[in-house]
Amino acid sequence: MDAFAVRTVGLIKRYGRLLALDALDLAVPAGSVFGFLGPNGAGKSTTIRLLLGMARPTAGYARIFGTDAQDVRVTHRSLAYVPADVALWPQLTGAETLELLGRTGPGVDRGYRDELVERFALDVSKPGRTYSTGNRQKVALVAAFATRAPLLVFDEPTSGLDPLMEREFQHAVAQARERGQTVFLSSHQLAEVESVCDRVAILRAGKLVEVADVANLRRLHRSQVEVTFAGTAPQLDGVPGVEAVERVGPTRLRFTLTGPPAPALRGLATADVTALTIHEPTLEEIFLDYYDEVSR
Numbered sequence: 001m002d003a004f005a006v007r008t009v010g011l012i013k014r015y016g017r018l019l020a021l022d023a024l025d026l027a028v029p030a031g032s033v034f035g036f037l038g039p040n041g042a043g044k045s046t047t048i049r050l051l052l053g054m055a056r057p058t059a060g061y062a063r064i065f066g067t068d069a070q071d072v073r074v075t076h077r078s079l080a081y082v083p084a085d086v087a088l089w090p091q092l093t094g095a096e097t098l099e100l101l102g103r104t105g106p107g108v109d110r111g112y113r114d115e116l117v118e119r120f121a122l123d124v125s126k127p128g129r130t131y132s133t134g135n136r137q138k139v140a141l142v143a144a145f146a147t148r149a150p151l152l153v154f155d156e157p158t159s160g161l162d163p164l165m166e167r168e169f170q171h172a173v174a175q176a177r178e179r180g181q182t183v184f185l186s187s188h189q190l191a192e193v194e195s196v197c198d199r200v201a202i203l204r205a206g207k208l209v210e211v212a213d214v215a216n217l218r219r220l221h222r223s224q225v226e227v228t229f230a231g232t233a234p235q236l237d238g239v240p241g242v243e244a245v246e247r248v249g250p251t252r253l254r255f256t257l258t259g260p261p262a263p264a265l266r267g268l269a270t271a272d273v274t275a276l277t278i279h280e281p282t283l284e285e286i287f288l289d290y291y292d293e294v295s296r
């Protein structure tokens, strides 16, 4: 099997004059949990439609475990998908829906499915028409997580879930990872991406602005450092990575730090530092930084 669960090369999608995806190159290693972030209209759903073979690329290609995404008879044997707006059959109960979905997908772990029904507190005896948005989402999530599909594709999967259920979702993603499944997770929920994903791609106006490990992404970005000292202030002029040095009191200063902290620590060692706090950026701050940069 291909080492990449998802691979796109020069993937372009135009809708008339609108360039929805602009030469997207993505490589999602099998077994990883991959976050796909972007503001409204960035092209996330378009990408997912192309991955599922529900739309044709204008140029370039997308592959699922090495098979062209347009070859849906093959690719859908190895993937399960939960859309942003889940529609269910109004006349079927949750249990009947799970059965139906189980028969069309790549195979189901029934024991695990029953466990998930409990964990997601889903009443599967009710007909689909009576389910709320969140409950419809839960049915689709349970159906997808219970499959043995090596690739799970989620488009904004927790938008209708309450915080408790979001936790269950995150737990189920962790279990999928333990089983070696790959998870492709499109999301607005930065905290969710931060807590479950290994890697994250940031998309804006159809273009990738970054692909990085979640941990590296933090390291590459600015941290806020605050230093308290006794006596003379530390000498930080011209220290690599140190910017925006600001005195915030007679014995305190603040600065931003990018990259490795060693030069800044050497600079700080020139003074009698009595306290030091480093605030690492949240994914949200990093995300906003990217938007600022690109829109500037």
Ligand SMILES: Nc1ncnc2c1ncn2[C@@H]1O[C@H](COP(=O)(O)OP(=O)(O)OP(=O)(O)O)[C@@H](O)[C@H]1O
Pocket: 015, 018, 020, 038, 039, 040, 041, 042, 043, 044, 045, 046, 047
């Ligand atoms: N069928 C279509 N016809 C015309 N334009 C479309 C079509 N589908 C999407 N678009 C446009 O393509 C761009 C990307 O849309 P897409 O739905 O992929 O974004 P998204 O990142 O999923 O946004 P959201 O988070 O709001 O769902 C948008 O400008 C959208 O208006």
